[in-house]
Amino acid sequence: MKAVLVIADGLGGRITDYNGKTCLEAADTPNLDYLAKIGINGLLDPIEHGVRPGSDTAHLSIFGYDPKEVYTGRGVFEALGIGMDVQDGDICFRANLATVDDELRVIDRRAGRINEGLDEIEKAINSVEVYDAEIIYKSSVEHRGALIIRGEGLSYRITDTDPHKTGKKVLRAKAIERAVSAEKTAAIVNEFTKKVHDVLKDLEINRKRMKEGKAPANIVLLRGASIKPDIKPLKEIYGIEGSAIAGGALYLGIARAIGLKTIKPEGATGRKDSNLLSKVKTALDELESRDFVFIHFKGADSCAHDHDADAKIEFIEKIDNAIGYLLDNIDLEDAHIAFTGDHSTPIEYGDHTADPVPLVIAGRNVIPDDVERFNERDAMKGGLHRISGRVLPVLFGYCNFLDKFGA
Amino acid sequence: MKAVLVIADGLGGRITDYNGKTCLEAADTPNLDYLAKIGINGLLDPIEHGVRPGSDTAHLSIFGYDPKEVYTGRGVFEALGIGMDVQDGDICFRANLATVDDELRVIDRRAGRINEGLDEIEKAINSVEVYDAEIIYKSSVEHRGALIIRGEGLSYRITDTDPHKTGKKVLRAKAIERAVSAEKTAAIVNEFTKKVHDVLKDLEINRKRMKEGKAPANIVLLRGASIKPDIKPLKEIYGIEGSAIAGGALYLGIARAIGLKTIKPEGATGRKDSNLLSKVKTALDELESRDFVFIHFKGADSCAHDHDADAKIEFIEKIDNAIGYLLDNIDLEDAHIAFTGDHSTPIEYGDHTADPVPLVIAGRNVIPDDVERFNERDAMKGGLHRISGRVLPVLFGYCNFLDKFGA
Structure with a gap:
C-alpha cells in the first residue's frame, strides 16, 4: 500500500x-x-x-x-531546506542580505534582490569571528539564506534583528527569557551584525554594485531563531x-x-x-x-x-x-x-x-x-x-x- | 471590523x-x-x-x-464582578449573609433575603481582626457579597464553610492539600467565622430584625475559595x-x-x-x-x-x-x-x-x-x-x- x-x-x-x-x-x-x-x-x-x-x-x-x-521557530527549517547540516543545539535563523546606510537604517530589505557575487558574499560572512561561537552562513536564492550560530550554552529564545520594514534601524537582538544562554546568544548576534556590516560594506561586489547604482548587500538581517525540533x-x-x-x-x-x-x-x-x-x-x-x-x-x-x-x-x-x-x-x-x-x-x-x-x-x-x-x-x-x-x-x-x- | x-x-x-x-x-x-x-x-x-x-x-x-x-474557583469572579480590587495572592470567596442558631446550625442560608442595614453589616464584618491577614468584605445584592483574605503565605486550596443546606452546622474550613499555606488559610477562615458571628449577632440591625420576627444576618458563609487566575x-x-x-x-x-x-x-x-x-x-x-x-x-x-x-x-x-x-x-x-x-x-x-x-x-x-x-x-x-x-x-x-x- x-x-x-x-x-x-x-x-x-x-x-x-x-x-x-x-x-x-x-x-x-x-x-x-x-x-x-x-x-x-x-x-x-x-x-x-x-x-x-x-x-x-x-x-x-x-x-x-x-x-x-x-x-521553536522557522529558521531551522530554512537551514535544513537549503541543505545545511544542522546539529543539536545549533541556533538557526532565516537570513536576508539587505542594504543599510551608515547608521544601520534599512534602505532595502532584499539588497535589490541581489543575484551576483553570492559566493563571495557567503565567504565573507563566514569569515566573521564572534566570541565563543562559530558562524555558518549559506546562501540560497537571491538575497535569501540561512545562518547557524554553533557553540556551547546558546538559546534560541531571542528576538529578530530584522526590523521587517525599510526606514527602520536594524534591531538589537534581545533575550526573551531570563537565561544566561539567551543573553549570550543575543550578544553574539549583535556582535555578528556589527562585524558583518564592517566586512560586507567594502566588499568588491558591493563597491561594483554601488558604482552601478545598485543596492549593496552590506548587512545580514536575522529572524526566526530556532533549534532542531x-x-x-x-x-x-x-x-x-x-x-x-x-x-x-x-x-x-x-x-x-x-x-x-x-x-x-x-x-x-x-x-x-x-x-x-x-x-x-x-x-x-x-x-x-x-x-x-x-x-x-x-x-x-x-x-x-x-x-x-x-x-x-x-x-x-x-x-x-x-x-x-x-x-x-x-x-x-x-x-x-x-x-x-x-x-x-x-x-x-x-x-x-x-x-x-x-x-x-x-x-x-x-x-x-x-x-x-x-x-x-x-x-x-x-x-x-x-x-x-x-x-x-x-x-x-x-x-x-x-x-x-x-x- | x-x-x-x-x-x-x-x-x-x-x-x-x-x-x-x-x-x-x-x-x-x-x-x-x-x-x-x-x-x-x-x-x-x-x-x-x-x-x-x-x-x-x-x-x-x-x-x-x-x-x-x-x-481556581468562583469566588474571585464574584469579587471582581462587584468591583472589588483583587490583588495577586488574595484569597477570594463568595460570601452569603445567613442565619444560624447558637450552635452555628444554619436556619436560613439567605438571612431572609435581607435588604436593609447592609452598610452597617459590611462595616461590622470588615472590623473583624484575624491572625496575620486582612479581611475585606463587600456586600452586593441582598444577602450576597464577596470576601477577600489578604496576607502572606495563603492558599485557596481549602473547603467551604457553607454547608449548602439548612439544618446543618456551619462547616470548618479544611486544607485540601498538605501545605502550611492551606492549613494557615483554613485556620484564618475558621477564626473569622467564629469572630464574625460574635460581631454580627448583637448588631443593632439584627436585634431589630429579630424583634420583627425576621431572620438576623448573624454569620457569613464562605464558598468558592480562589485566587486571581x-x-x-x-x-x-x-x-x-x-x-x-x-x-x-x-x-x-x-x-x-x-x-x-x-x-x-x-x-x-x-x-x-x-x-x-x-x-x-x-x-x-x-x-x-x-x-x-x-x-x-x-x-x-x-x-x-x-x-x-x-x-x-x-x-x-x-x-x-x-x-x-x-x-x-x-x-x-x-x-x-x-x-x-x-x-x-x-x-x-x-x-x-x-x-x-x-x-x-x-x-x-x-x-x-x-x-x-x-x-x-x-x-x-x-x-x-x-x-x-x-x-x-x-x-x-x-x-x-x-x-x-x-x-
Missing part, C-alpha cells in the same frame, strides 16, 4: 474571493471533484479551530506533530520510508526534519510558474521504491498573498490538472491519496486566516460520502466532518501503516 | 423540555433563525464533550482559555479593546478578569425581568469606540433552574427580539456576530448538563451552510460541526483579529 499526501499551500478561501464564491468554487476542477466523489471529505483546522496557522506550524500539525510542543522521524514512528517533493526551502526543510528524503525536481520553483507535472512525475517515480510521498504545491498561496483571484483560480486549475495526471498513473486499489491545504489565504485579506480548509482522502479502504465537489462549502457535508491537524496519521490509518496504541 | 459575542445562559435543552421539543424548538425565534440562515452553524461543547460545565468554567472556555489550567487579558493576546454588558456579578467578574470594560446597564438585573433591549443598546453604543462587545443574557437559565418551560420559552423569545434589534442596527459587512449558550439547562433536570448547545456565527467572512433554524437539532447539520470551547478565537478569526502562530 502506498500513501500520497498533497498539500496545496494557502488553498482555502472565503466567499469574498470571487463574486460570492471562493477561488476553489470558482475554479474548474474535474479531477479534484472526482477525488471528492470517490473519497471521504471534510474540513481541516490545520492546527485547531480559532488558531491562525503559519505554513511551518500547519505542516507540522498536518504531519501529526503538535506544534505547540515541538515548534525534538521530533521523531516518520520512519521511527510508522516504520515507513518516504520522500518529499517541493520547491520551497521551508517545505523541504520540514520534510528533512521529519526524516523524509527531499527532492526539488527540475522546474519546481516554489512560485506560480512552477512545473507541477514535473513534481507529480517525480512523486510517481519515488513511489516505485517508497511507501509514502508528500507533494507540496506553493503557488496558490503566493497568488492569494498578491490579492490576485484570477491567478489563484488559474493555479488551482493547474493543480487540478496535475492531480489528473497523478490519478491516471496510480492505482487506488494499492494507494491512498489525501489532498488538502495547509491553511486558507483569502484574496481580500491576502494572508493566512484561521478558516478551515477542505480535505479529501480517497483509496480502497475509504468509505465514500455523498460529497461530489471539492471546495469549502461541499466539504462541510463530508463524512470526515471537521478534524484538527493529523492528516498524515489518518491517511496512514487507511494504509494500515499504524502501530496499535495499547493492546 | 467589529465582533459581537452573545451568550444566553443555560440556552440549550432536551426534547423532554416541552412536548417532544426543546424550549429553543418550541420558541418562535425569527431573528435567530435569520442568523442561522445567513450564518454558519454547529454544536458547541462549552468545555469538552462529556464535561458538565459551570457557568464560570464554560465562559472561560468559550473565551478561549483552558479552564483546566486557569480555573493567571490569564492574559484579551488586549494582550489580540490587541483589541472590548466591553462586556451583563447583569450578573459572575459574568462581569469574568469579563474584568480577561480585561474587558464592564457595564451593567440600567434595567439589567441578571434575572428574567432583565431589560435585554437596554443591554443591546448599550452594546451598540460601545461598538462605536470598541472592537468587541460581549453581551450576556441570564434569564433562560434561571427559568430552567425553576423547571419552568413556559418561562424559558418566553425568555428565549425576548432574547430573539433583542437580537432582532441588534441585527436592525448593525451592518454585517463590518461586523461578525456569534450567538450561543454557555451550557444546556434542561427543564426536567433543572440544572446544567453536558449536552452541547447550538452555535451560530454570521458576518461577511463566513461561508453560510444550509441550516435555516436556530436550535439543537438543526445545528447538528451545520458547517461548524461540533467544536469544543474557543468560540471567541473562532469569531476573532473571521474578524481578522488573530496573530499568526508560526510563520
Whole structure:
C-alpha cells in the first residue's frame, strides 16, 4: 500500500474571493471533484479551530506533530531546506542580505534582490569571528539564506534583528527569557551584525554594485531563531520510508526534519510558474521504491498573498490538472491519496486566516460520502466532518501503516 | 471590523423540555433563525464533550482559555464582578449573609433575603481582626457579597464553610492539600467565622430584625475559595479593546478578569425581568469606540433552574427580539456576530448538563451552510460541526483579529 499526501499551500478561501464564491468554487476542477466523489471529505483546522496557522506550524500539525510542543521557530527549517547540516543545539535563523546606510537604517530589505557575487558574499560572512561561537552562513536564492550560530550554552529564545520594514534601524537582538544562554546568544548576534556590516560594506561586489547604482548587500538581517525540533522521524514512528517533493526551502526543510528524503525536481520553483507535472512525475517515480510521498504545491498561496483571484483560480486549475495526471498513473486499489491545504489565504485579506480548509482522502479502504465537489462549502457535508491537524496519521490509518496504541 | 459575542445562559435543552421539543424548538425565534440562515452553524461543547460545565468554567472556555489550567474557583469572579480590587495572592470567596442558631446550625442560608442595614453589616464584618491577614468584605445584592483574605503565605486550596443546606452546622474550613499555606488559610477562615458571628449577632440591625420576627444576618458563609487566575487579558493576546454588558456579578467578574470594560446597564438585573433591549443598546453604543462587545443574557437559565418551560420559552423569545434589534442596527459587512449558550439547562433536570448547545456565527467572512433554524437539532447539520470551547478565537478569526502562530 502506498500513501500520497498533497498539500496545496494557502488553498482555502472565503466567499469574498470571487463574486460570492471562493477561488476553489470558482475554479474548474474535474479531477479534484472526482477525488471528492470517490473519497471521504471534510474540513481541516490545520492546527485547531480559532488558531491562525503559519505554513511551518500547519505542516507540522498536518504531519501529526503538535506544534505547540515541538515548534521553536522557522529558521531551522530554512537551514535544513537549503541543505545545511544542522546539529543539536545549533541556533538557526532565516537570513536576508539587505542594504543599510551608515547608521544601520534599512534602505532595502532584499539588497535589490541581489543575484551576483553570492559566493563571495557567503565567504565573507563566514569569515566573521564572534566570541565563543562559530558562524555558518549559506546562501540560497537571491538575497535569501540561512545562518547557524554553533557553540556551547546558546538559546534560541531571542528576538529578530530584522526590523521587517525599510526606514527602520536594524534591531538589537534581545533575550526573551531570563537565561544566561539567551543573553549570550543575543550578544553574539549583535556582535555578528556589527562585524558583518564592517566586512560586507567594502566588499568588491558591493563597491561594483554601488558604482552601478545598485543596492549593496552590506548587512545580514536575522529572524526566526530556532533549534532542531525534538521530533521523531516518520520512519521511527510508522516504520515507513518516504520522500518529499517541493520547491520551497521551508517545505523541504520540514520534510528533512521529519526524516523524509527531499527532492526539488527540475522546474519546481516554489512560485506560480512552477512545473507541477514535473513534481507529480517525480512523486510517481519515488513511489516505485517508497511507501509514502508528500507533494507540496506553493503557488496558490503566493497568488492569494498578491490579492490576485484570477491567478489563484488559474493555479488551482493547474493543480487540478496535475492531480489528473497523478490519478491516471496510480492505482487506488494499492494507494491512498489525501489532498488538502495547509491553511486558507483569502484574496481580500491576502494572508493566512484561521478558516478551515477542505480535505479529501480517497483509496480502497475509504468509505465514500455523498460529497461530489471539492471546495469549502461541499466539504462541510463530508463524512470526515471537521478534524484538527493529523492528516498524515489518518491517511496512514487507511494504509494500515499504524502501530496499535495499547493492546 | 467589529465582533459581537452573545451568550444566553443555560440556552440549550432536551426534547423532554416541552412536548417532544426543546424550549429553543418550541420558541418562535425569527431573528435567530435569520442568523442561522445567513450564518454558519454547529454544536458547541462549552468545555469538552462529556464535561458538565459551570457557568464560570464554560465562559472561560468559550473565551478561549483552558479552564483546566486557569480555573481556581468562583469566588474571585464574584469579587471582581462587584468591583472589588483583587490583588495577586488574595484569597477570594463568595460570601452569603445567613442565619444560624447558637450552635452555628444554619436556619436560613439567605438571612431572609435581607435588604436593609447592609452598610452597617459590611462595616461590622470588615472590623473583624484575624491572625496575620486582612479581611475585606463587600456586600452586593441582598444577602450576597464577596470576601477577600489578604496576607502572606495563603492558599485557596481549602473547603467551604457553607454547608449548602439548612439544618446543618456551619462547616470548618479544611486544607485540601498538605501545605502550611492551606492549613494557615483554613485556620484564618475558621477564626473569622467564629469572630464574625460574635460581631454580627448583637448588631443593632439584627436585634431589630429579630424583634420583627425576621431572620438576623448573624454569620457569613464562605464558598468558592480562589485566587486571581493567571490569564492574559484579551488586549494582550489580540490587541483589541472590548466591553462586556451583563447583569450578573459572575459574568462581569469574568469579563474584568480577561480585561474587558464592564457595564451593567440600567434595567439589567441578571434575572428574567432583565431589560435585554437596554443591554443591546448599550452594546451598540460601545461598538462605536470598541472592537468587541460581549453581551450576556441570564434569564433562560434561571427559568430552567425553576423547571419552568413556559418561562424559558418566553425568555428565549425576548432574547430573539433583542437580537432582532441588534441585527436592525448593525451592518454585517463590518461586523461578525456569534450567538450561543454557555451550557444546556434542561427543564426536567433543572440544572446544567453536558449536552452541547447550538452555535451560530454570521458576518461577511463566513461561508453560510444550509441550516435555516436556530436550535439543537438543526445545528447538528451545520458547517461548524461540533467544536469544543474557543468560540471567541473562532469569531476573532473571521474578524481578522488573530496573530499568526508560526510563520
